[in-house]
Amino acid sequence: MFTDLLYLLRRNGLKVSLTEWMALMEGLHKGLHSASFTGLYHLCRCLLVKSEADFDAFDRTFLEYFKDVPFQQEVSQELLDWLDRPDVLTDYANWDEIQALKNMGFSEEEIERMLRERMAEQTEEHNGGSYWVGTHGMSMFGNSGLSPKGIRVGGQSMYRRAFRVAGERKFRDFRRDNTLDTRQFQVALRHLRQFSGLVDLPPTEFDVDRTIQDTASNGGVLKVRYKRPRENTVKVLLLMDSGGSMDYYAQLCSALFQAVSKSGHFKDLRVYYFHNCPYGRLYHAPTLLSRDSIPTDWVLSNLPGDYKLILVGDAQMAPYELMGGYYGRGERAGGPQCGMDWLRLLKGRFRHTVWLNPSARPDWGEYWSQTYDRIAKEFPMFPLTVDGLEEGMKKLLAR
Amino acid sequence: MKEFRGSQNYVASEELLRAANIAMVLQKPLLIKGEPGTGKTMLAEAIAQALGKELIIWNIKSTTKAQDGLYVYDVVQRLYDSQFGGQGVDDIEKYVKLGKLGEAFTSQEQAILLIDEIDKADLEFPNDLLWELDRMEFHIPETGRTVKARHRPVVIITSNAEKELPDAFLRRCVFHYIAFPDRELMEEIVRVHYPDIDERLLAQVLEAFYKIRQLPQIKKKPSTSEIVDWIQALQHGGVDVRRIVKEVPYLGVLLKKNEDMDVLRRQWR
Missing domain, CATH: 3.40.50.300 (P-loop containing nucleotide triphosphate hydrolases)
Incomplete structure (x- = not known):
């Protein structure tokens, strides 16, 4: 029964195994779905999904399989952002009797077809009108509107007149590819500690438990045991891009900073800031004041190479800011000539380096992606998300 | 079974x-x-x-x-x-x-x-x-x-x-x-703890509570146990119901972090 669903779930990236599938069959056999559709949904979700991060994918797959929900077009995130206006309408200024009657006249099929057309055409935010997908208007699409009939898209139910809800995905926030909050950052950063227990050190610490254990099983003749020290040896150098195009990600970066500084399990942690690309000086604060800075050379010569270097930045700047001599030329002859040279110096000094990028690779025009691609070629680059950070931490610990 | x-x-x-x-x-x-x-x-x-x-x-x-x-x-x-x-x-x-x-x-x-x-x-x-x-x-x-x-x-x-x-x-x-309880479920939960709670107090408390939870800058969001404690504090202190949403008395019961309190003071209204 439903064997296709198993394969559909697996195709959509849910790791459902035979163990879980057999449990589901047993559950169905015992009537745990209580012969209802909702019951079946809950039974399937309980047994097949093992993380709230997968609820969203499961919901979509389940709906796809049981084509009970006729409207299934993917609603773009952009559109949902336009529609996210929780303010309540206080007057009914947009109410239009004629439009209301007209809207009543459309059949549900027609309204669905029209919404598909609108979603393909619409390029900007519209509110208070009667045609586009928007809020607070007479349109049949969107939310918080006054139309007596329509399809709710995004937002919260306000006047409860919609006959269908498109794109409502309750668990979207839990998706793992979402950018994350402080707590999730901390969890990901823990990887740096867990793996550090694997560091090879000579066994020097007296192991009380095993000494007693082995002495006892040896009939009371003393047997001394030593163990490897469990101290965390990870030292971290964090360099963060600040200002300019990074302002969009200020909250995200501050969350990362808090998580790193709160983690407290590193042997040492140094944080410096730069703008666009590290040049001759690194700054102590994101405000980038030159009186509050140190020469990059100092970092290069004073911090040993076993510091794990984490660079955070969008890697998007004007090409001359990376390759040109105006910004990057150092004071020494034969020293670094441009931003890229500084980056290579850092990379050469610190063996374990990753670049975390809060922004995706720009695909609209070559100008901004040039520096992105060049930097991605030099440094292993990971997105600043739960998965990306985890991958990055693993990369830092790989030998 | x-x-x-x-x-x-x-x-x-x-x-x-x-x-x-x-x-x-x-x-x-x-x-x-x-x-x-x-x-x-x-x-x-x-x-x-x-x-x-x-x-x-x-x-x-x-x-x-x-x-x-x-x-x-x-x-x-x-x-x-x-x-x-x-x-x-x-x-x-x-x-x-x-x-x-x-x-x-x-x-x-x-x-x-x-x-x-x-x-x-x-x-x-x-x-x-x-x-x-x-x-x-x-x-x-x-x-x-x-x-x-x-x-x-x-x-x-x-x-x-x-x-x-x-x-x-x-x-x-x-x-x-x-999932975190929605308003209706929370109302039910509060009633289990305080069967004879004043209706106006409950409505005001819930409104303030969910408004605070919605602020994205709050680091440690108040949870069920905090709302239950808060109601007790409010009842004990005999606070005027109309002041609850406006002034959020006994804020320390709801928010446990200094940063969060600062955020609320700046953001409120």
């Missing part, structure tokens, strides 16, 4: 009830995840109470090992006893003490076993319990005894998602995520 339908002191959502019953019928551990303060631990107590069974709680700490839950062989005590010629040193059984899991297995009646905050322990911890939870038995090599469950205990596991649990372990569990 008795069904769990929620209890006097515990308001469970329909989904949670279903998950709990599925886990009991299929005899699989029920894994509960959710934000702190959504009543994960309370659930086990409520199930035990509703079914009239004994509840055995195994609190997991960062140093807990799987072995601790099965049994502990007190070698040191035995060594000590042997040196001073104590009685019964030959009897190893005397020095084997059953852990919480062992206790649940040997219980005379079916018991509810709560493994609380499993994610606190080492990463490998859940894997070490696979066999025991699957077969409901374990072997004590020192005495050659096999402890087998008389009655399969109902196992409830809670996790705060601090660590990822291994796949092999997850495959054997029934999973439920306790």
Whole structure:
């Protein structure tokens, strides 16, 4: 029964195994779905999904399989952002009797077809009108509107007149590819500690438990045991891009900073800031004041190479800011000539380096992606998300 | 098989009830995840109470090992006893003490076993319990005894998602995520705690509470236990109902971080 669903779930990236599938069959056999559709949904979700991060994918797959929900077009995130206006309408200024009657006249099929057309055409935010997908208007699409009939898209139910809800995905926030909050950052950063227990050190610490254990099983003749020290040896150098195009990600970066500084399990942690690309000086604060800075050379010569270097930045700047001599030329002859040279110096000094990028690779025009691609070629680059950070931490610990 | 339908002191959502019953019928551990303060631990107590069974709680700490839950062989005590010629040193059984899991297995009646905050322990911890939870038995090599469950205990596991649990372990569990209660459910929960609460007070409290939770800058969002405490503080202090949303008296009960309080002072209104 439903064997296709198993394969559909697996195709959509849910790791459902035979163990879980057999449990589901047993559950169905015992009537745990209580012969209802909702019951079946809950039974399937309980047994097949093992993380709230997968609820969203499961919901979509389940709906796809049981084509009970006729409207299934993917609603773009952009559109949902336009529609996210929780303010309540206080007057009914947009109410239009004629439009209301007209809207009543459309059949549900027609309204669905029209919404598909609108979603393909619409390029900007519209509110208070009667045609586009928007809020607070007479349109049949969107939310918080006054139309007596329509399809709710995004937002919260306000006047409860919609006959269908498109794109409502309750668990979207839990998706793992979402950018994350402080707590999730901390969890990901823990990887740096867990793996550090694997560091090879000579066994020097007296192991009380095993000494007693082995002495006892040896009939009371003393047997001394030593163990490897469990101290965390990870030292971290964090360099963060600040200002300019990074302002969009200020909250995200501050969350990362808090998580790193709160983690407290590193042997040492140094944080410096730069703008666009590290040049001759690194700054102590994101405000980038030159009186509050140190020469990059100092970092290069004073911090040993076993510091794990984490660079955070969008890697998007004007090409001359990376390759040109105006910004990057150092004071020494034969020293670094441009931003890229500084980056290579850092990379050469610190063996374990990753670049975390809060922004995706720009695909609209070559100008901004040039520096992105060049930097991605030099440094292993990971997105600043739960998965990306985890991958990055693993990369830092790989030998 | 008795069904769990929620209890006097515990308001469970329909989904949670279903998950709990599925886990009991299929005899699989029920894994509960959710934000702190959504009543994960309370659930086990409520199930035990509703079914009239004994509840055995195994609190997991960062140093807990799987072995601790099965049994502990007190070698040191035995060594000590042997040196001073104590009685019964030959009897190893005397020095084997059953852990919480062992206790649940040997219980005379079916018991509810709560493994609380499993994610606190080492990463490998859940894997070490696979066999025991699957077969409901374990072997004590020192005495050659096999402890087998008389009655399969109902196992409830809670996790705060601090660590990822291994796949092999997850495959054997029934999973439920306790989402944060919405307004209607929260109203019901508050009524369970304060059956004769003033209607206007309740409405104002809920409005302020959800407004605060919605502020994205708040780091530690107030949870169910905080709203319950807050209501008590408000009732005790005899605060004018109209002031609640505007001024949020006794803010310290709701928000536990300095930054959060500053955020609220700046953002309010």
